[in-house]
Amino acid sequence: MKTVPKGLVVADVQPGSIAEEMEIVPGDRILAVNEQELKDIIDFQYLTADEEFTLLVEKEEGEVWELEIERDLDEELGLEVQAVSAEGLKLCKNNCLFCFVAQMPEGMRASLYDKDDDYRLSLTQGSFITLSNLSDTEFDRILHMHLSPLYISVHAWSPEERVRLMKNPKAGDLAIQFAKLAAAGITIHAQIVLVPGYNDGRVLEETVSELAKLYPAVQSIAVVPVGLTRYRQGLPDLRGFTKEESQHILEQGERWQAEYFQATGRRLVYFSDEFYAQAGFDFPGVEVYDDFPQLENGVGMASKFLAEVEDKLRLLPQAIPERTVHILTGTSATPFFQRILHRFDEYTGLNLNLHTLENRFFGTSVTVAGLLTAQDIAEQLPDLNGEIFLIPSVMLKSDEDIFLDNQSVTWLAEKVHGVPLIVENHGAAFIEAVTGLVLEGETIE
Numbered sequence: 001m002k003t004v005p006k007g008l009v010v011a012d013v014q015p016g017s018i019a020e021e022m023e024i025v026p027g028d029r030i031l032a033v034n035e036q037e038l039k040d041i042i043d044f045q046y047l048t049a050d051e052e053f054t055l056l057v058e059k060e061e062g063e064v065w066e067l068e069i070e071r072d073l074d075e076e077l078g079l080e081v082q083a084v085s086a087e088g089l090k091l092c093k094n095n096c097l098f099c100f101v102a103q104m105p106e107g108m109r110a111s112l113y114d115k116d117d118d119y120r121l122s123l124t125q126g127s128f129i130t131l132s133n134l135s136d137t138e139f140d141r142i143l144h145m146h147l148s149p150l151y152i153s154v155h156a157w158s159p160e161e162r163v164r165l166m167k168n169p170k171a172g173d174l175a176i177q178f179a180k181l182a183a184a185g186i187t188i189h190a191q192i193v194l195v196p197g198y199n200d201g202r203v204l205e206e207t208v209s210e211l212a213k214l215y216p217a218v219q220s221i222a223v224v225p226v227g228l229t230r231y232r233q234g235l236p237d238l239r240g241f242t243k244e245e246s247q248h249i250l251e252q253g254e255r256w257q258a259e260y261f262q263a264t265g266r267r268l269v270y271f272s273d274e275f276y277a278q279a280g281f282d283f284p285g286v287e288v289y290d291d292f293p294q295l296e297n298g299v300g301m302a303s304k305f306l307a308e309v310e311d312k313l314r315l316l317p318q319a320i321p322e323r324t325v326h327i328l329t330g331t332s333a334t335p336f337f338q339r340i341l342h343r344f345d346e347y348t349g350l351n352l353n354l355h356t357l358e359n360r361f362f363g364t365s366v367t368v369a370g371l372l373t374a375q376d377i378a379e380q381l382p383d384l385n386g387e388i389f390l391i392p393s394v395m396l397k398s399d400e401d402i403f404l405d406n407q408s409v410t411w412l413a414e415k416v417h418g419v420p421l422i423v424e425n426h427g428a429a430f431i432e433a434v435t436g437l438v439l440e441g442e443t444i445e
Contacts, residue, residue: 007031007038007058008081017078022067024057024079031064032056040085042120046145048077084120092117093133095167096155097236098195103229103362109397109406119150126296128153128191131177132170143180149187149219156192156199157207165198175210182217189293190218195226196241200249208256208269215264220293223253224272227371230363240365246279257288266290273302274368277332298368301425302336308427309340312439320349320435326389326418327354327434328377332367344434352434355381361405370394374407377416384418390433391422 007029013019032038033047034054047053048069055067071077083089092115096102101115119134119142121127128151131139142150156162159172181188190211194200199207204223211218225241232238241249250271257267267290276283286292286307289300329337334356341352357380359366361373369392381389391409396402401409401422413420423433432439 006086008041008044008083008086010079011082012080014076014078017076018069018071019077019079022055022069024055024067025060027060029058030055030081031058040087040120041081041083041124042141042145042147044081045124084118084124089114089116089121090118090133091115092130093168094130094171097165097167097198098193098226098228098238100227100229102235103227103231105231107406109402109404111397112404119147122151123147123149126151126189128297130166130168130171131174132166132168139177139180142186143184146184146186148185149189150181151189151191154190154192154207154211154221156203157210158203161199161203165195178211178214178218182214186217188214188218189220190222191294191297192221192223193226194223194241194249196239196245200245204249205252212256212260212268215260215266215268218268219266220290221269222272222294222297222299223249223269223275224298225274225278228363228365230365241275241278243278243280246275247281250275250279250281270294270299272298273300274298274332276302277336277367283336298370302333305425305427305430306336306340309343309430310427312428312431313343315439316347316431316435316437318347320347320437322349322351323434323436324351324387325353325434326381326384326387327352328357328369328372328381328390328392329354330367330369330372331356331358331364333369340430347435350434357381371404373405374403374409374412374415375405378412381416381418384416387418388421389416389418390430391420393422393424396422 010024010026010028010030012026013024030038030044033044036047038044051073052070055069057065057067059065101113104112117129117133119129119138122129130153154174155165157175162171162174163169178188192204192207194204208221211221226238228238228240253269253271256269260266260268267288270289273283283302283306286303289303292300292304295301295304327337337354341354344350344352357372357376358364359372359376361376362371372395409420409422421433423429428439
């Protein structure tokens with residue numbers, strides 16, 4: 001029988017931190033805190049929350065250290081661990097009709113094939129979970145330790161409809177689970193992946209209504225359209241939303257937002273940027289998204305980005321040093337970037353080129369920039385002759401310069417003969433990348 005290694009392996013140590021001072025290094029293993037063995041990252045975070053505690057650390061060469069830690073409550077320990085637990089991630093037990101992982105071809109980035117459904121990642125990284133793979137002990141742990149907030153994929157409130165979508169009998173337990181989470185004071189951010197003919201219309205109305213009744217436990221409800229690739233052989237025959245259907249959904253959404261804002265002071269239900277692009281609607285003002293509770297879910301990114309650009313453009317000098325820059329985007333965001341680049345027309349010295357790229361790899365029905373591959377970019381960009389091109393960070397794995405198709409930024413740069421700049425998804429970073437200037441508070445350097 002295979003022995004599961006104990007504790008959590010250190011992945012990184014922040015310079016100048018307590019962990020560095022205590023000579024903890026990557027590769028060391030945290031075995032216990034206050035003599036309590038660690039099952040996972042939740043135990044680690046929970047047990048190291050005090051001002052004083054004892055770490056039991058196994059060095060790579062096998063020596064075990066006992067370290068007494070004293071710190072201020074606002075002072076970080078300064079280390080990251082490699083995984084949420086020694087046993088690995090909890091995996092998904094659903095077989096959703098719309099599962100994006102099931103639509104992946106071979107040869108992609110390895111992490112894209114991970115069908116995790118881990119409540120610990122929901123707490124620590126904001127990953128969406130379904131609650132359908134939890135044991136009673138694990139669910140009780142969530143309640144007892146008050147693990148909050150949680151990001152939960154709902155899709156449908158009706159037990160029958162949710163089971164139909166997710167192909168898992170335990171998916172029908174959602175209403176009972178949500179009632180217990182709400183009673184325990186746990187904050188919930190809910191997601192609905194909307195599929196035409198399955199959970200739209202009456203089903204969507206019921207789902208939004210029932211979730212809204214659980215406010216303030218339910219703090220946000222995000223509605224996002226189903227994503228479909230061309231790799232659906234042997235999978236259910238699904239389709240995306242038409243322009244008219246998207247418009248109807250958003251119009252209904254505006255009525256819900258007005259109702260919930262009057263009742264709670266929050267609009268509560270929000271729609272992904274992709275819905276506005278599909279409908280041909282302008283992105284709403286930033287006030288519609290309240291405190292942007294689901295920004296990483298593609299909800300409000302465009303509005304926030306535009307507001308940031310508008311705010312920072314006033315800092316630019318009228319004349320900017322000569323600079324040619326190529327900007328890459330997917331088909332759905334083209335009107336948005338045309339609008340943004342138009343705002344740079346009054347500044348001399350800039351030659352900005354927008355490139356709308358089709359997603360030929362996954363299929364042209366996939367229109368967002370974050371799912372473009374290096375291969376598609378290389379095939380559609382002209383020879384850049386050493387000029388700068390911007391790569392949105394959403395196209396890359398967060399800790400590596402690798403695209404979805406496992407090709408690197410260096411590979412792409414060589415293919416198109418360009419100079420790549422990776423750009424974070426906020427307005428100031430975009431302006432700096434476009435102009436080559438550095439925004440520093442209220443001045444330009």
